[in-house]
Amino acid sequence: MIMLGYLFAAAAVVWVGTFFYVVALLQRQRRLRLELEDVKRMLEEIKE
Amino acid sequence: MKKWQWTLISLLGIGMIVSQYLDFIASPPEAQMGNVVRILYFHVASAIVAFTAFGITALLGLVFLVRKQWIWDQMARVSAEIGMVYTTFVLISGSIWGDAVWNTWWTWDPTLTTTLILWFLYLAYILLRASITDRERAAKVASVYGFIAAIDIPVIHQSVTWWRGIHPNVITMQGFNMPPMMVYTLMFSFVVFLGLYAVILWISTMMAKDRDDLNDLRELARNALAKYDERVGS
């Protein structure tokens, strides 16, 4: 039989992990966007 | 981070905490299974997310084939990946449940078998995408495959049901056969899981789009530079 405490802890770990994953994802997305804009600017310069 | 992102994150966090509270404290243990029933809130909700994700992959694949706009393909790709993660989670949580309730980690029950087949089907989908370098070709092929896989899933499920059958039918024709508190908890669990899916889908789609754009631009820059070198060299 599985103990309630273990279940609770496991679920809590999964939730916290997921939460920070989403936060990290948001940050990664922001960095990517910045890089994209960088390259765009670079291309503009090359054109000139 | 922008304000809406903060709002989103806080909503998600609150949802998770409430869900944890409902799953483990507010809802009662089940008469026969005891506390093991709490796995169900995660297990069933993940299964629903997985099915939704694969359904959306199939649908968006078709939209891409018709409309030829990249965003649909990017979203379909991301959705399949999320679905894959949740399917894995369904299999694992189901196994834990099975060990506690049926006293076996795995059995060739129709629902389990279908889920495992689903896992293999979309493993192939992801590998198929990853192993084709031409992006347009990959998108088209994956869309066709995703569509065929999706219409095959009911057929597979039906056939393995005729083949053999100990999975609990929690949702019967008469509605839920569970006490109300459990139903509320389960419903809330669905909402949080689907919300989480939507958030991850959205962020990842933006990332997929940006990454594709970035690759295109790099390609463009490389070509421009090559042309420039040629002109200077000659």
Place this chain on the structure above:
Amino acid sequence: MNFWRVLWSMVGKDLRIEWRTKQLFISSLSFALLLVFLMGLVLYGSGNMTRFADAGLLWLLIMMAGLFSLNRQDDKERWDGAIYAATLVPTDRSVLFYARVISHLLFVAVMEIVLVPLYSVVLGTSIQVAWGPIILVLLMGTIGFVAVGAMLTSLALTSSLREILVPLMIFPLSVPLLLGAVEVTSSILQGNWGKGVWWAVIGAYDVLFLGLPGLLYDFIAEV
């Protein structure tokens, strides 16, 4: 009219190549024979096997052999980029799919003529129970499997993981077909026709996977 002419010339081409080189046939058949021999060896004949296991093993054997030859055929069509040249056919591109299905079907059917009797001898199964139903289920099952295989090999055409991806897609997608074929075959081995619903599953697979790729093939064949 044009469609049929192209279809026959493509199937004819496959058969002619095979007739002259016999390469595909020899390699696939030797692989299949080896499998039968190994099965007989590890199972020490089949006195201790149920009809059910007999049927399941037979179908796994057929699918493995079919898969092997499918991969070989795919390799062959790749020489000198022949498959890309073939997309220039002056008619609907689904002809490529149907030509592939027909030639591969003929090919696997010939293999089965050798394999099935041999299997029954090596494993001591009595397939002489009822030839008619056995041939019918073999034919229908093979059509479905070949159709799924032909579609998926063209999907995976440009994939760098082709050899592993094709089986990874074929087997999960054709699980109902496999189950149906095994169920029906084991019933026939026990002397009755089996449940109608499994015949229907096999039939539905044949219709679905012969029809669907025909509709979707324009997307697949654009290389």
